[in-house]
Amino acid sequence: MLNEQLKAELIDRRRDLHRHPEQGFLEMRTASIVASELIRLGFEIRTGTDVMKPDAVMGKPSDEETAAHFEWAKANGADPRTVDRFKEGYTGIVADLKTGRPGSLTVFRVDMDALPITESDSDDHVPRRENFRSLNEGSMHACGHDAHTTIGLGLARLLSENAGLLSGTVRLIFQPAEEGTRGARSMAEAGVVDGADFFIATHVGTGVPHGTFLAASNGFLATSKIDVTFRGIASHAGAKPEEGCNALLAAATAAVHLHAIPRHSGGSSRVNVGELHAGSGRNVIADRAEMKIETRGQNADVNAFMKAQAERIIRGAADMYGVDVEFRTVGEAVDCQCSEGLARTLAEVAADSAFVETVVLEDNASAGSEDATYFMERVIQNGGEATYCIAGTDLAAGHHNERFDINEETMFAAVDVLFRAALRLNGDAG
Numbered sequence: 047m048l049n050e051q052l053k054a055e056l057i058d059r060r061r062d063l064h065r066h067p068e069q070g071f072l073e074m075r076t077a078s079i080v081a082s083e084l085i086r087l088g089f090e091i092r093t094g095t096d097v098m099k100p101d102a103v104m105g106k107p108s109d110e111e112t113a114a115h116f117e118w119a120k121a122n123g124a125d126p127r128t129v130d131r132f133k134e135g136y137t138g139i140v141a142d143l144k145t146g147r148p149g150s151l152t153v154f155r156v157d158m159d160a161l162p163i164t165e166s167d168s169d170d171h172v173p174r175r176e177n178f179r180s181l182n183e184g185s186m187h188a189c190g191h192d193a194h195t196t197i198g199l200g201l202a203r204l205l206s207e208n209a210g211l212l213s214g215t216v217r218l219i220f221q222p223a224e225e226g227t228r229g230a231r232s233m234a235e236a237g238v239v240d241g242a243d244f245f246i247a248t249h250v251g252t253g254v255p256h257g258t259f260l261a262a263s264n265g266f267l268a269t270s271k272i273d274v275t276f277r278g279i280a281s282h283a284g285a286k287p288e289e290g291c292n293a294l295l296a297a298a299t300a301a302v303h304l305h306a307i308p309r310h311s312g313g314s315s316r317v318n319v320g321e322l323h324a325g326s327g328r329n330v331i332a333d334r335a336e337m338k339i340e341t342r343g344q345n346a347d348v349n350a351f352m353k354a355q356a357e358r359i360i361r362g363a364a365d366m367y368g369v370d371v372e373f374r375t376v377g378e379a380v381d382c383q384c385s386e387g388l389a390r391t392l393a394e395v396a397a398d399s400a401f402v403e404t405v406v407l408e409d410n411a412s413a414g415s416e417d418a419t420y421f422m423e424r425v426i427q428n429g430g431e432a433t434y435c436i437a438g439t440d441l442a443a444g445h446h447n448e449r450f451d452i453n454e455e456t457m458f459a460a461v462d463v464l465f466r467a468a469l470r471l472n473g474d475a476g
Contacts, residue, residue: 047204047462047465047466048200048204048401048458048461048462052200052203052204053458055200056196056197056200056454056457056458056461057454057457059196059199059200060192060193060196060454060457061173061176061178062123062178063076063079063187063192063195063196064173064178064179064180064187064192065173065178065179065180065181066122066123066180066181066182067160067161067180067182067185067186067187067192068115068119068158068159068160068182068185069107069159069160069161069162069185069223069225070105070107070159070222070223070224070225070226070228070229071103071105071106071107071112071135071136071137071159071222071223071228071229072107072111072112072115072119072135072137072159073132073137073158073159073222074115074116074119074124074129074132074133074135074137075118075119075122075123075124075129076137076158076195077093077128077129077131077132077137077138077139077158077220077222078119078124078125078126078127078128078129078131078132079123079124079125080139080158080195080198080199080220081093081125081128081131081139082125082127082128083199083202084139084141084199084202084218085128087202087203087205087206088143088206088209089141089142089143089202089206089218090141090142090143090144091139091140091141091142092139092140092141093128093131093132093136093138093139093140094131094132094134094136094138095136096140096236097138097139097140097233097236097238098136098138098229098232098233098236099232099233099235099236100136100232102231102232102235102236103136103228103229103232104226104228104231104232104271104375104376104377104378105223105226105228105271105376105377106135106223106228107135112133112134112135116129116132116133118182119132122181122182137158137222137223138219138220138221138222138229138232138233138238139218139219139220140217140218140219140220140233140238141202141217141218141219141220142215142216142217143202143205143206143209143212143215143216143217143218144215145209145212145213145214145215145472147212147213147214148213148214149212149213149214149215149472150213150214150215150243150244150471150472151214151215151217151241151242151243151244152214152215152216152217152242152243152244152245152246152467152468152471152472153216153217153218153219153238153239153242153244153245153246153421153425154198154201154216154217154218154219154245154246154247154248154464154468155218155219155221155245155246155247155248155418155421156191156194156195156197156198156218156219156220156221156247156248157191157194157195157220157221157222157224157229157418158191158194158195158220158221158222159191159222159223159224159225159229160180160182160185160186160187160188160189160191160192160225161185161186161187161188161189161225161446162184162185163184163185163186163188163446163447163448164180164183164184164186164448165179165180165186165188165448166179166448166449167179168449171442171449171451172442172451173451186448186450187450188445188446188447188448188450189225189445189446189450190249190250190251190439190445190450190452191224191225193250193452193454193456193457193460194248194249194250195220196457197248197250197437197457197460197461197464198218198220200457200461201218201461201464201465201468202218204461204465205465205468208465208469211469211473212468212469212472212473213472213473214472215472216468216472217238217242219233219238219239219421221233221418224416224417224418226271226376226377227269227271227377227378227379227415227416227417228271228376228377228417229417230379230417230418230419230420230421231378231417231420233420233421234420234421234424238421239421239424239425239430240424240428241428242425242428242430243430243431243471244388244425244430244431244432244471245421245422245425245430245431245432245433246388246392246432246433246434246435246464246467247416247418247421247422247432247433247434247435248434248435248436248437248460248464249263249416249434249435249436249437250436250437250438250439250452250456250457250460251436251438251439251441251445251452251456252436252445254406254436254437254438254439255404255438255440256438256439256440256453256455256456257401257402257403257404257438257459258402258403258404258405258406258438259393259396259399259402259404259405259406259435259436259437259438259459259463260406260408260409260435260436260438261384261389261390261392261393261396261405261406261407261408261433261435262384262385262386262389262392262407262408262409262433262434262435263384263408263409263434263435263436264383264384264408264409264410264434265409265410265411265412266379266381266382266414266415266416266419266434267314267316267342267343267344267349267379267381267412267414267415268342268343268344268345268346268348268349268378268379268380268381268415268419269340269341269342269343269349269377269378269379269415270340270341270349270352270353270375270377270378271338271339271340271375271376271377271378272338272339272340272341272353272356272357272373272374272375272376273336273337273338273373273374273376274297274300274336274337274338274339274360274371274372274373274374275334275335275336275337275371275372275374276293276296276297276324276334276335276336276337276364276369276370276371277293277333277334277369277370277371277372278290278291278292278293278296278331278332278333278334278335278367278368278369278370279291279331279333279368279369280326280330280331280332280333281330281331282329282330282331283328283329283330283331284329287331289331290331290333291331291333291367291368291369292331292332292367292369293324293332293333293334293335293367293369294324294325294332294335295332295367296335296363296364296366296367296369296371297322297324297335297336297337297363298322298324299363299366299367300337300359300360300362300363300364301319301322301337303359303362303363304317304319304339304356304359304360305317305319306359307352307355307356307359308355310343310348310351310352312343312344312345312347312348312351313343313344313345313348314343314344314348314412315341315342315343315344315348315349315351315352316340316341316342316343316352317339317340317341317342317352317356318339318340319337319338319339320338320339320340321336321337321338322335322336322337322338323335323336323337324336339356341353341356342414342415343381344381345381346380346381349381357373360373377417378417379415379416379417379419379420380419380420380423381419382419382422382423382426382432384408384422384432384433384434385426385431385432385433386408387431388431388432388433389407389408389433389435390407391467391470391471392433392435392463392467393405393406393407394470395463395466395467395469395470396463396466398466399459399462399463399466400462401455401458401459401462401463402459402462402463409436416434418434419434422434435463437456437457437459437460437463438456439452439453439456440452440453440456
């Protein structure tokens, strides 16, 4: 189903996106290219606040950062026909291929955002050697989302070219801000998967070997991402230390004691302090400290316990040092189990793909967290089926590493399997 021309186009597309990474809610260049291509292929698209509920958006950059990046996007190849749709940073896209024949609503979701990582400049790093290293310093596609976006467009191409073989509606979701689990909830609450009979989210890598296709990745942990700000009173550390209220010590105390949260009998749990920034000089009582933390739980109840305990400890530390504290939840995801029936269907079609050597039906090992679970949960609660699949790949280094890179032939397997799934779920005969 994939000819040599399409394979070459997939690699070129992925490398262009890798060269121009954009972080969450800033995917303006990426989204403009995706939207224009989908329109060209005959999809009906919706964008911006039509598919994202603004008050459910978490961790969105400031207006100033958004405006500055819009100028960067325009100067670096954004499609002028559609880029204005994404000017305000609501970068989600929903695209429908409507056949006009009765049938299922099947939804495929891919993500688009990059990470705040400076990409390796080593001569043996393939993107550096072959001239597709990031041009946006401090941002990098270090988790494969450039490949995911490319896979979504490759699938769109095959769907468009074979629309006569389909029934019902096939919907593609291009989601912003998966990193930090920030983007899906706003789209789910906007109703973009309501009425879906089937939902499939896709990732590359995550420890699955090249040539292997995993039909159902379970084990996602519920999570909360929290930014914490401590506000104290500055004072001269030598002359008047008693007049200060030390935000740095409050934050440090909280950081140490967060890791003393008791375990929960309801399932596994995690807590981590990922960043701590405080102080302005060695002789100044710090009046401000900022901390970024996350909690995770095997299910929503365990994560809610971890979050509540974390906030209790942080408030206690603030009270000890007489400082104020503010919490801001900037990302969340839920746990969700894949639908067995849909996973089995996906495994069956994967077995027919020439690009797949081994098919694994399900894996229940802990897989971190993913906000595609918001879509999955909503679809399942409304009576549909949902799964999260993995196309295995060779990795130059682990996910979120400055040397991350993939075997690009992985995209061929993903596009082929997803298209076969669409034919099975929305085939004209079915």
